Amino acid sequence: MNPFLKNLYIRQPEKKDENEIHQIFSIVINDAFDKEPNFSDPQEIVDEIRNQKNKLELFFSSSGEEEYFLLTEYENQIIGTLSFGKPSDIIIKEIGKEAINSPALKSAYVLPKFQSRGVVKMLFFEIIKEIKRRGHSQFYFDCGYALAQSYYLKLFGEPEVFLPHCWGQNCHHRIWKCRVNDYLLK
Numbered sequence: 001m002n003p004f005l006k007n008l009y010i011r012q013p014e015k016k017d018e019n020e021i022h023q024i025f026s027i028v029i030n031d032a033f034d035k036e037p038n039f040s041d042p043q044e045i046v047d048e049i050r051n052q053k054n055k056l057e058l059f060f061s062s063s064g065e066e067e068y069f070l071l072t073e074y075e076n077q078i079i080g081t082l083s084f085g086k087p088s089d090i091i092i093k094e095i096g097k098e099a100i101n102s103p104a105l106k107s108a109y110v111l112p113k114f115q116s117r118g119v120v121k122m123l124f125f126e127i128i129k130e131i132k133r134r135g136h137s138q139f140y141f142d143c144g145y146a147l148a149q150s151y152y153l154k155l156f157g158e159p160e161v162f163l164p165h166c167w168g169q170n171c172h173h174r175i176w177k178c179r180v181n182d183y184l185l186k
């Protein structure tokens with residue numbers, strides 16, 4: 001394992017981390033929307049940050065039952081997050097009832113200067129153990145960010161659902177359906 005990955009420390013968030021995690025959401029979401037090809041409405045950024053803060057709040061208020069978060073620290077700084085919880089409306093609409101009781105991965109956010117260095121991949125292999133521990137055999141993941149979709153095509157392969165031009169010209173949405181055991185074995 002490379003020295004950077006060896007020095008990552010993965011754990012659940014504590015209440016004292018809340019402000020730092022909010023900062024991560026704000027920095028990463030602003031940066032991600034800046035890089036999106038057809039982004040135009042700043043209100044989307046505000047809504048997405050609020051949505052992520054609500055998920056984190058649900059993690060604290062439900063003690064990880066309704067929404068489960070992990071974060072990564074590097075040299076005492078939080079640099080990334082990943083969570084799972086109830087599938088989004090778009091997953092349920094496209095997949096149907098079978099998706100309702102399966103978890104969906106969410107909140108994959110890594111500070112720009114630490115992206116593409118294996119942070120989310122490491123969080124992913126850790127969070128999958130918790131999904132398994134809760135008795136699930138499959139999980140979903142959906143993504144509407146153009147850049148991030150290229151990462152996930154690499155990580156998860158071809159999606160179950162492809163929604164072309166869902167968010168405007170050339171802004172597609174993809175939904176992956178994955179078997180837990182495929183990722184525990186890797």
Ligand SMILES: CC(C)(COP(=O)(O)OP(=O)(O)OC[C@H]1O[C@@H](n2cnc3c(N)ncnc32)[C@H](O)[C@@H]1OP(=O)(O)O)[C@@H](O)C(=O)NCCC(=O)NCCS
Binds near residue numbers: 028110115143148
């Ligand atoms: C998308 C994001 C979460 C990925 O996290 P990350 O820590 O940068 O990803 P990793 O380094 O763990 O990469 C995972 C895989 O994608 C690949 N990858 C990384 N950067 C890539 C790039 N620029 N293009 C294509 N593939 C890439 C990696 O090579 C790795 O696959 P490999 O092990 O086969 O090499 C992160 O870049 C991010 O926060 N982006 C902005 C916010 C966002 O879009 N979040 C997603 C919301 S759905």
